[in-house]
Every structure is written in structure tokens, then in C-alpha cells.
Amino acid sequence: xxxDNDDPQAAANGSDDQLPAGSEEQxxxxxxEDESLDKILADIGAENARADAADDAxxxxxxxxxxxxxxxxxxxxxxxxxxxxxxxVDAVQKENETLKGLDSGIVESLMQGEAAKDKRVQAAxxxxxxxxxxxxxxxxxxxxxxxxxxxxxxxxNATADQNAVIAAANGKSPGRGGAQSVxxxxxxxxxxAEFKAHKATLGS
Numbered sequence: 001x002x003x004d005n006d007d008p009q010a011a012a013n014g015s016d017d018q019l020p021a022g023s024e025e026q027x028x029x030x031x032x033e034d035e036s037l038d039k040i041l042a043d044i045g046a047e048n049a050r051a052d053a054a055d056d057a058x059x060x061x062x063x064x065x066x067x068x069x070x071x072x073x074x075x076x077x078x079x080x081x082x083x084x085x086x087x088x089v090d091a092v093q094k095e096n097e098t099l100k101g102l103d104s105g106i107v108e109s110l111m112q113g114e115a116a117k118d119k120r121v122q123a124a125x126x127x128x129x130x131x132x133x134x135x136x137x138x139x140x141x142x143x144x145x146x147x148x149x150x151x152x153x154x155x156x157n158a159t160a161d162q163n164a165v166i167a168a169a170n171g172k173s174p175g176r177g178g179a180q181s182v183x184x185x186x187x188x189x190x191x192x193a194e195f196k197a198h199k200a201t202l203g204s
Contacts, residue, residue: 084128092143098151099143110146 089108093099099107115121121138128135 088139092139092146095140096143096147098147102150107146110150111142114142114146 085108086104089104089111092111093102093104093107115125121142124131124135124138
């Protein structure tokens with residue numbers, strides 16, 4: 001008989017708080033399983049992170065190579081465009097006497113200015129490789145238009161200059177009395193050097 005329990009049956013069965021046999025072992029096994037699952041998931045997470053990092057590095061490497069390729073392609077295209085522009089300018093100057101003596105940069109600027117005003121010229125330029133015949137026709141027409149415009153300007157300036165010399169030579173300009181009379185046909189027949197020399201004698 002125990003001092004704290006008068007119930008013989010309870011004493012025989014033991015305390016109500018006593019754990020069933022094997023329960024502690026089952027609890028320990030459950031904790032081991034939880035820890036094992038956490039480790040598995042942690043390993044998976046770490047592996048995924050490594051894979052993501054490797055993918056990012058590969059993507060950056062590919063992007064870097066693509067950028068280098070694009071830069072190289074753009075450089076080649078720029079050189080080809082400059083070559084085609086130079087070829088077009090050279091052809092235009094050879095085809096038009098008025099443009100032969102001009103600096104190629106001036107002729108190019110004039111061509112660029114005309115092209116900027118007409119989308120049809122731009123389209124012909126863009127398609128010059130696919131349709132060179134059309135581009136050549138457009139380029140030729142463009143050169144003639146520029147030459148015609150410049151020719152008119154040059155002729156007008158030359159005429160004004162000749163008229164001034166004639167007026168001075170014939171004493172029609174103040175302070176030019178007594179000069180030898182000269183007509184337009186004589187001035188026209190002069191070379192540039194002769195004209196400048198004659199103009200200098202008149203004090204023009």
C-alpha cells in the first residue's frame with residue numbers, strides 16, 4: 001500500500017501521468033524526420049540558388065558577346081555607308097562639270113540637303129543594294145539638279161562681275177573716267193587670270 005493512493009488498482013496500474021511505453025522513442029524519431037526534411041529543403045534551396053547564379057552569369061556572358069557583335073556589325077555598316085556615300089559623290093562630280101571643281105564635302109552636303117527634303121530619294125538610297133538601277137537614276141538626277149542650281153548661281157555672279165567691270169571700263173562708275181572701253185564679248189573670251197588682271201588695272 002502506498003501512502004498517497006488508497007486505490008489498489010491505481011497503484012497496480014501506475015500513475016495516470018506515466019507515458020506509454022515507446023512514446024519517447026517515437027517523439028525522437030519524429031524530430032529526426034523534421035530535421036531531415038528541413039535539411040533536404042535547405043539543400044534544394046541552395047542548389048536552386050547556385051543554378052540561378054550560373055544562369056545569370058551565362059546570360060550576362062551571352063549579352064556581352066551579343067553587344068560586342070552588334071558593335072562590330074554597326075562599325076562595318078558605318079564604313080559601308082561612308083564608302084557608298086563617297087562613291088555617290090564621286091559619280092555625281094564626274095557626271096557634272098559644274099561640280100567637278102567643288103570640294104567633295106560641299107557636294108555631299110548639297111546631296112544630303114536634297115535627300116532630306118524628298119522621301120523618295122531617301123527610299124532609293126535605303127534600297128540601293130536591292131535596286132541599284134533605281135538608285136543610280138536617282139543619284140544622276142540629283143546631281144543634275146544640284147549642278148543646275150549651282151550653275152545658275154555661278155553664271156549670275158559672273159555676269160554681275162563682268163557688268164561691273166564693263167561699267168568701270170566705260171567710265172560709267174564714279175572715278176573711272178578715261179578707262180579704255182571694253183565689251184562683254186572680250187571679257188567672256190578672257191581666261192580667269194586675264195580677267196582678274198584686267199579687273200585689277202581698273203581698280204575694281
